[in-house]
Amino acid sequence: MPRIVIVGGGFAGVWSAAAAARVRGPADLRITLISPNERMVLRPRMYEPEPERATVPLSRILEPIGVEHVRAAVEEIDVAARLVRAGGHVAGYDRLVLAAGSRLVRPDLPGAEELYDVDTLDGANRLAAHLRGRESVTSVVVGAGFTGLEVTGELARRGRVVLVERAGVVGPDLGEAPRPAIEAALDELGVERRLGTTLVSAAGGVAELSDGTRVTADAIVWTAGLEASPLTAQIPAPRDRLGRLAVDRHLRVRGAVFAAGDVAAARADAGHYAVQSCQHATPMGKTAGPNAAADLLGLPLIDFTPAPYVTDLALGAAGALYTRGWDRVVARTGAEGMEIKRWIMNRIHPPVDDAEQILALAGKVYNPVPF
Numbered sequence: 001m002p003r004i005v006i007v008g009g010g011f012a013g014v015w016s017a018a019a020a021a022r023v024r025g026p027a028d029l030r031i032t033l034i035s036p037n038e039r040m041v042l043r044p045r046m047y048e049p050e051p052e053r054a055t056v057p058l059s060r061i062l063e064p065i066g067v068e069h070v071r072a073a074v075e076e077i078d079v080a081a082r083l084v085r086a087g088g089h090v091a092g093y094d095r096l097v098l099a100a101g102s103r104l105v106r107p108d109l110p111g112a113e114e115l116y117d118v119d120t121l122d123g124a125n126r127l128a129a130h131l132r133g134r135e136s137v138t139s140v141v142v143g144a145g146f147t148g149l150e151v152t153g154e155l156a157r158r159g160r161v162v163l164v165e166r167a168g169v170v171g172p173d174l175g176e177a178p179r180p181a182i183e184a185a186l187d188e189l190g191v192e193r194r195l196g197t198t199l200v201s202a203a204g205g206v207a208e209l210s211d212g213t214r215v216t217a218d219a220i221v222w223t224a225g226l227e228a229s230p231l232t233a234q235i236p237a238p239r240d241r242l243g244r245l246a247v248d249r250h251l252r253v254r255g256a257v258f259a260a261g262d263v264a265a266a267r268a269d270a271g272h273y274a275v276q277s278c279q280h281a282t283p284m285g286k287t288a289g290p291n292a293a294a295d296l297l298g299l300p301l302i303d304f305t306p307a308p309y310v311t312d313l314a315l316g317a318a319g320a321l322y323t324r325g326w327d328r329v330v331a332r333t334g335a336e337g338m339e340i341k342r343w344i345m346n347r348i349h350p351p352v353d354d355a356e357q358i359l360a361l362a363g364k365v366y367n368p369v370p371f
């Protein structure tokens with residue numbers, strides 16, 4: 001029986017599996033998802049105080065739709081032999097969907113091992129456990145990008161936050177349009193900014209900054225820099241500066257290999273590439289998975305057609321900033337923005353236990369946020 005192997009159990013992997021199962025129908029096609037975790041981790045919620053709540057058992061999604069789950073981490077992809085090796089398993093494939101996500105690039109500096117992060121469930125649990133029950137916490141957050149700002153907003157509920165950013169502005173990759181609103185929210189929260197500055201040491205719980213400042217902190221949280229899974233390097237194909245594989249409009253890398261989510265550099269429209277976000281990983285999964293199945297079953301392939309780009313940046317007690325379009329024009333702030341954020345965070349939870357519901361949602365590639 002032909003086999004699709006999907007590597008990764010995040011947004012891209014899970015939706016690849018569900019959407020491939022939807023195209024499979026009654027055909028003979030084995031679909032295997034390989035990922036080390038028993039649970040799908042909803043990474044966008046990892047800055048919250050109870051990260052454990054932002055996980056979903058993979059068995060409750062995959063079992064109802066007839067997808068097998070191999071719990072292992074893939075170490076090797078052999079494109080020529082069409083097989084992957086994962087913790088003693090060797091799985092041959094007819095089509096492969098690489099959906100192994102991204103990871104934080106940790107710095108090489110004194111005390112690096114003491115840094116906290118919210119990149120993985122383990123990292124987020126470690127930070128949450130460290131802070132639980134403490135009052136008047138002093139935190140240093142390194143990186144004022146999307147993740148750094150969300151962590152800052154949350155930690156500002158707990159006490160003093162010093163936000164460190166190498167660029168001369170906050171949200172350097174978010175563009176100019178939302179910056180005044182971000183600055184206003186940070187002012188409201190009393191967040192101290194050290195711009196044009198970086199962390200040089202975290203040893204002994206003291207954040208030493210490149211401007212000479214030293215801050216004794218309860219937690220130093222590193223959020224700067226994300227790179228695609230190193231598995232991308234095992235596919236002989238061009239990669240972008242984030243390590244993402246170049247894909248065509250069907251999300252095919254080459255031959256039998258497709259890629260989706262944070263490992264794929266896909267065009268979102270004529271002028272823009274997809275960003276590493278669950279917003280794009282989900283429709284990418286809903287494109288790569290069915291295309292892998294369709295390719296094997298002799299059916300037409302579909303194009304990657306994401307919904308219009310939006311962002312919603314949570315800033316703790318200051319609410320959230322909802323923006324529309326690639327220029328990130330602010331559409332809602334404060335409590336109104338937070339209402340939409342809650343709606344989005346609720347929507348990213350996949351349905352469980354109900355094959356019909358899972359497969360129906362898997363068919364909705366274009367699924368805009370209605371605000």
Ligand SMILES: Cc1cc2nc3c(=O)[nH]c(=O)nc-3n(C[C@H](O)[C@H](O)[C@H](O)COP(=O)(O)OP(=O)(O)OC[C@H]3O[C@@H](n4cnc5c(N)ncnc54)[C@H](O)[C@@H]3O)c2cc1C
Nearest residue numbers: 008009010011012043044074101261262276277278279281
């Ligand atoms: C704190 C934070 C806040 C965020 N906020 C937002 C937001 O508001 N909106 C938004 O759209 N995006 C947000 N993101 C980004 C979003 O979480 C990612 O872009 C998204 O999770 C990418 O989905 P993915 O499926 O490609 O990868 P992931 O969700 O990272 O999933 C990757 C999967 O691959 C598995 N895997 C990794 N290596 C291997 C291996 N060797 N073998 C097998 N399996 C492997 C992992 O265990 C995991 O199951 C945020 C991220 C963070 C960390």
